[in-house]
Amino acid sequence: MSDLIIVGILLALMALGYQVALGRYRKVTGRSEVRPHSRPAYHGLLVAIWCAIPALAVIIVFGLFEPVITRYVILSALPPEVRDLPTHELRGVMQRIHQIATGFGIVGEARPYENVAATRLGTYHAIWNFALVALVASSAVAGLVYTLRRITPRLRARNEVERVIRVLLLLCSAVAIMTTVGIVASLLGEAVRFFGFVNPLDFFFGTVWNPRFSSVGAGQGDFGLLPLLVGTLMISAIAILVALPIGLMTAIYMAEYASSHLRNIAKPIIEILAGIPTIVYGVFALTVAGPFFADLGAAVGLDISATSAFTAGAVMGVMIIPFISSLSDDIITQVPASMRDGSLGLGATRSETIKRVILPAALPGIVGAFLLAVSRAIGETMIVVLAAGNSPVLRFNPFEPSTSVTVSIVNQLTGDTDFASPQSLVAFALGLTLFIMTLGLNVVALYIVRKYREQYE
Amino acid sequence: MNDISHSPSAAKATATKAPPEVPQESAAVPKMRAEKVSVHYADKQALFDVDLDVPENQVISLIGPSGCGKSTFLRCLNRMNDTIDIARVSGHITLDGENIYDKALDVVELRARVGMVFQKPNPFPKSIFENVAYGPRIHGLASAKRDLEEIVATSLQRAGLFNEVKDRLDEPGTGLSGGQQQRLCIARAIAVNPEVILMDEPCSALDPIATAKVEELIDELRENYTIVIVTHSMQQAARVSQRTAMFHLGYLVEEGPTDMMFTNPTDKRTQDYITGRFG
């Protein structure tokens, strides 16, 4: 409720500031000889921005202190014997008080001291919110007035707005980067906890995957990564074997041979493949592709299991085709037309031109696209869950059931999870492994793509 | 205005006295002949019934204001317009009396006989050697490695580039200077041993010194090849070419010996263009 009020006040003040600034600008420039530096809209914007910045600062500071102060308020309202309870029990009590104060309701009867503390907390909340609104409003007004007084024809409002925008953009990218760092840090932290239970050597080089259930407790399972890793690599390799030739040929056809009419129709259709949710591919693999491959195998005397690395890989390959084809298509069309003309002008045929000039020139970019596709295949989950047979056994026959790292993460985190047991924590170690693999691939891919870009400059 | 296009014979008629450097043109059979050539880009017509003779072992310049269809015409001569989806060519063009738009004609072979040098130097991102060896390789002109090396060396020599690059044939062609790159492209075109070389503003990206070198080269090449060159520089046209054709808005305005065109043009538009009075 108070949040809405704050937002409303702030927006109203900013709009007001903008308008007032325009008025003041007119007055100031009207009686001055000097040619104004910035257009009126920049003065308005500047005032609005400086209205918001102090207010936001107040909100952030309040937000930082709120938990500390709340805790202090509750503690001071509690009788000493409760205050001295062990930490986790105290935390429970505080939770209950919070719930009473916000009218959420709790399990069981509220104890008297809880009610006292809750009332105290309620009063305090009311004061706190009022103070917040008042402070936000007054700081906004202060910023507004101060900036308003700075308006002169000489004020470089345009440049100042520019600076604010730069900082704003910087903050946004910082959010993205911090999030990544945070995710990696938490992955790392949990993975380290896992390696407290299981020796990293047993994890990375173990050949048996049998984590058991945490609830059973008795004895530890085997957490060998290799069966999962082999499954992932095998399925990805099959997917790439399917997707790379088809995707690349499609790209070459679309970029070099197809008439623009055909391209306008065919390209969107191919790209639809990329828009199909992976679960749909999974269902397709399980119900159509798998049985088909099994029958096909039976017909030629091969023992192909309906759910196998092959089924999952083949269907995943189809999913990746548009990924490879549209990236490669872009890269091939980026090869300057002058290269093409030069070769054709010497009497080379189209396919000679493609083979001898275009593909060599586009190769680094295509390798980049290929590596991105591989990291896509490694991270893919749904198709494998449904179509690979979920069999974490170290096997090298693609026609037998298999599994992947991603699928095992899903398995370890569904159902009852206890984040203190290695059975759940192993998911973080697996995630970290995947992350490092795809990160490595992406870094290599980006490096190659960047190198390729420089080539024609 | 009914003098939309002059046929070559009409232009010849105006050339009462042939300048000494022009070989006896009347006797020579034209290497290439264009008759009623029109080009459409989609619905837009870019060339209107152009008739033009390209005499053998001479340099002919195509001049005219930007967008008048010089490049379009040039690209008709080796059917590079085929590579543009929306381009449609009609009319009749012959090479040694043979219709190059004939269904039975092999375009790839045509382009080996009628080579092309582009406005912007466009060496392949390969070594200098591989750039020149490209054409001979795809046409199987050299059976042994030695033959290939021979072809590359002579082509570079003819293009006046050999001495500058002979120690670094395996370095990338893209690492050369602009003028060197353009001469590399000329060497690349010569290596296929074409009969006609088409050049589309070959010096527009070059400095005066590199331009002078390329012009000198063109003059030498005239002995063995027939050359059609598009240029925006009147001086260049005057320096290198024996004949000049003036285009305007898709029409061939007039064509004749270069001297005549520059001293005594028949058409007002040519006069205006040459004296720089064109808007």
Ligand SMILES: Nc1ncnc2c1ncn2[C@@H]1O[C@H](COP(=O)(O)OP(=O)(O)OP(=O)(O)O)[C@@H](O)[C@H]1O
């Ligand atoms: N690929 C194309 N698609 C559509 N229109 C084109 C294309 N190429 C040329 N044209 C049009 O054809 C006309 C003639 O172009 P062309 O390139 O032959 O002119 P130009 O005489 O070579 O000009 P410049 O001296 O500027 O090179 C122009 O109006 C141009 O817009």
Ligand SMILES: [Mg+2]
């Ligand atoms: Mg042109």
